[in-house]
Amino acid sequence: HLIPVDDNFRIKIDHLKATIQNDRDKGFVPFCIIGNTGTVNTGAFDNLQEISSIARAENIWFHVDGAFGSFAILDPQRRHLVAGIDQADSLAFDFHKWLHCPYDAGCVLVRDYTYLESTFSTTPPYLSKSDQYSGDNKHWFFNLGLEISRSFRALKVCFTVKEHGIVKLGQKIAENCEQAQYLVSLLEKNEHPIHIIRPVSLNIVNFRFEPNEFHKTDNELNDMFNNQLLADIHTSGIAFPSS
Numbered sequence: 184h185l186i187p188v189d190d191n192f193r194i195k196i197d198h199l200k201a202t203i204q205n206d207r208d209k210g211f212v213p214f215c216i217i218g219n220t221g222t223v224n225t226g227a228f229d230n231l232q233e234i235s236s237i238a239r240a241e242n243i244w245f246h247v248d249g250a251f252g253s254f255a256i257l258d259p260q261r262r263h264l265v266a267g268i269d270q271a272d273s274l275a276f277d278f279h280k281w282l283h284c285p286y287d288a289g290c291v292l293v294r295d296y297t298y299l300e301s302t303f304s305t306t307p308p309y310l311s312k313s314d315q316y317s318g319d320n321k322h323w324f325f326n327l328g329l330e331i332s333r334s335f336r337a338l339k340v341c342f343t344v345k346e347h348g349i350v351k352l353g354q355k356i357a358e359n360c361e362q363a364q365y366l367v368s369l370l371e372k373n374e375h376p377i378h379i380i381r382p383v384s385l386n387i388v389n390f391r392f393e394p395n396e397f398h399k400t401d402n403e404l405n406d407m408f409n410n411q412l413l414a415d416i417h418t419s420g421i422a423f424p425s426s
Contacts, residue, residue, distance in 0.1 A: 191382055192227035194218065194234065203241055215244045220265050221252010226385035228252065231267030238272075247271040251280035252385060257353030261360065264384065278340045281356055283347075288336045299327040359386045 184202050186194045203213045216238050218229040231247065238245035247253070247268055253276045255261040256268065268274065271294070278288035293299055304326035325331045344352070363386045370377050370390055380389035391409050393399050413426055 188227070192222065192225045194229045196230065196233050196237070199234070200237060203237070203243070213241065213243055215246055217246045217248055218271075219252070220247060220249045220268060221255060221385050221387075222248075223250055224387075225380070225389060226252065226383070226387040228264045228384065231265065231270065233267075235267050235270035239270075244272045245270065247274045249274050249276035251277060254281040254352075254356055255385065257349060258357045258360070259353075260357060261385070278343070281359070282340070282343060282352055283355070284339050284343050288340050290340075296322065296327065303328055362386065363388050 184206075186202060187198050189195055199216070206213050216234055218231050218234045220228050220231070235245050237243070249265075249268065253265055253268060253274065256265045273291060273293045275289070275291045278284040278290060279286040300322075304323075310325075310331075325333075363383055366388050367379060367383050370379055370388070376392055376394050378391050378393050380391075383389075391405065392412060393405055394408065397404050397408065399405070410426065413424065416422055416424060
């Protein structure tokens with residue numbers, strides 16, 4: 184189910200509860216709730232504390248999509264946005280986003296690794312385990328995910344953290360958010376033709392041009408104008424905003 188969101192693009196808790204109950208009434212078994220920390224479209228943060236309470240009460244797996252916004256935990260001014268993230272059963276995020284690592288370097292943290300082993304482990308004859316190589320390490324990492332053969336992605340993450348440090352990376356995240364606020368301040372100087380979609384909580388600023396010559400309710404015409412404007416900006420090479 185896609186759960187409706189409020190004016191701040193956060194999951195409506197009442198709708199979430201009602202959807203779970205409706206499914207149970209129909210004989211279905213709700214098994215997972217996904218909360219977001221900084222959605223890529225709007226930078227929205229769900230109320231993770233409330234969602235985690237519902238998940239525990241309903242015996243439902245609680246997954247947090249922390250794609251890039253979960254790194255707000257490194258910024259003291261914005262750390263409160265991810266309150267409750269420690270209650271997740273699993274958390275996914277990408278180092279190649281706000282931690283400035285080369286693409287691709289994604290990560291998933293699972294509270295109980297045995298779920299991963301029971302799901303992905305496979306021991307064909309050519310991958311049989313030998314006691315002489317196991318030592319104290321009981322976990323073979325190819326048994327914790329889909330990939331058996333994979334590159335050493337963790338190396339670039341390790342060196343990024345060792346070179347810059349968590350404090351410095353947190354400072355760069357804070358600066359990036361301030362850059363977004365600076366962009367908002369520039370856009371506000373022309374707020375009549377420019378419509379800014381708020382809130383702007385992280386480094387994402389959503390806005391569109393609504394020229395006075397167009398009727399604001401004519402969404403199709405405004406969409407055509409903004410799409411053409413976006414294409415012109417891309418072609419010019421000045422910047423590469425997303426749509």
